[in-house]
Amino acid sequence: MRSLVGPVPEPAERVGSALRRCGRATLTIGSGNPAATVTLAHHAPGTPDLWLVIPMADAAAITAGGLHARLEVLDVILGGVADGRCRRVVVVEGRVELPGGHAQRHVATHIAVDLPDPSLLGVGGDLALVRLRADRIVLTDHDGVTDIEPDDLATSGPDPFADLEGHWLDHLNDPRCRIVPRIAMRVCRCLPAQRPLLVGIDRAGVDLEFTDRDDNTHRQRLPFAEACTEVAELGTQIRLLAGGPRYPLDRAALRP
Template identity: 90%
Template sequence: MRSLVGPVPEPAERAGSALRRCARAMLSAGTAAPIATVHLAHHAPGTNDFWLAIGMADAATITAGGVRARLEVLDVILGGVADGRCRRVVVVEGRVELPGTHAQRHVATHIAVDLPDHSLLGIGDDIALVRLRAEQIVLTDHDGVTTIEPDDMATSGPDPFADLEGHWLDHLNDPRCRIVPRIAMRVCRCLPAQRPLLVGIDRAGVDLEFTDRDDNIHRQRIPFAEACSEVGELGTQIRLLAGGPRYPMDRAALRP
């Protein structure tokens, strides 16, 4: 039987996806400065720079020339029954700097094109945009602890479905949807009493979690037959994992 443990995105891509969602993040700058809540985290493509939106009072503790800082991002599941559970942690260490207000607002306009967020509206008023120059990046998830070179982050990017994953999980984990139990039959001879959950979806496959008869929780990686880059391709691969046709039934008659 072919192994069902398939490929997963590279660590840099998984870290990029966590930063993209940035569900929970904290920044500690220096030894005496308080820990600041990060409202938004943006990795500037092609660089080792991370732009972080924090409270103005927290930014005031950053001295001229910058200070050593540590960014901790919790990548939590968004959507469905497992909403709010942490699945990976990304830690970025480096030097954080506070640019001038004009420079902050200039950068915010570029960030808004790729990652629109209401916190960007407060830049220069109650929110400050600081730059963290990454020197070390560590990813901790189900596969263990992995050190990521900053240059790898510079040449990588988030999963193409990072922004939509929560909506997919919310829909597919709905008890009225039968797709997840059908996918679970690939790894379970008989379905457990507790409904299996999808806890991750990316371009290469899905992460399934189920509880066995002894109440032990297992996580299984189930790969797609083909990597996806568009929403239509993702729907097709999920349908195939559930034992369905490649095309929706209303399109079956249109196949060549």
């Protein structure tokens, strides 16, 4: 499994996080078929396989033995004023299979334990749960285009805060919150006219975006001093980036 070190999560982990969030995703099955909308993507632990929820009408095109398919996931920012902006693209090619109805519902109950999602309730009705056996995985982001070995995805996983990132971004990018401007002072001698934004939070650091006075947009990675595995640790590291104390001040405890 991945080690909690390094200023930036490894590519396979970034892929896992994008799949977990599944902001906007489509699955093209075979040739000549329209792309199906994917409402949920679940990485089967210990394998490079993905379980995808798609409309039953699109799944009907899958023949016995499976068909070649191409999954495209846009990892969009969730929360805050940058909501909906795409920051990375994940493409997975492989063979898609359609299990029987009973098997789909059985797998859906197990997935719901780890990733509860309303779309799982429709499996067996107007939605189908299909299995994509990954042969090729490509990640495109600010670091360029990276080929991911399926075995690397099998032994990795999403960022521990992938499910909560949108809530953190929504809160920290609120104009009433002064944390982001304080973090921005680490890379800007004077704050630009346009408020800086946090566009990414993970166990190893944050991604800051700001526009200079010449209207040029810059993105800066600010790593944490220590990698995080729990929400309390994440709050501590963000507080330290903003120049605050390691421990929050308990005003009530200071009263006589």
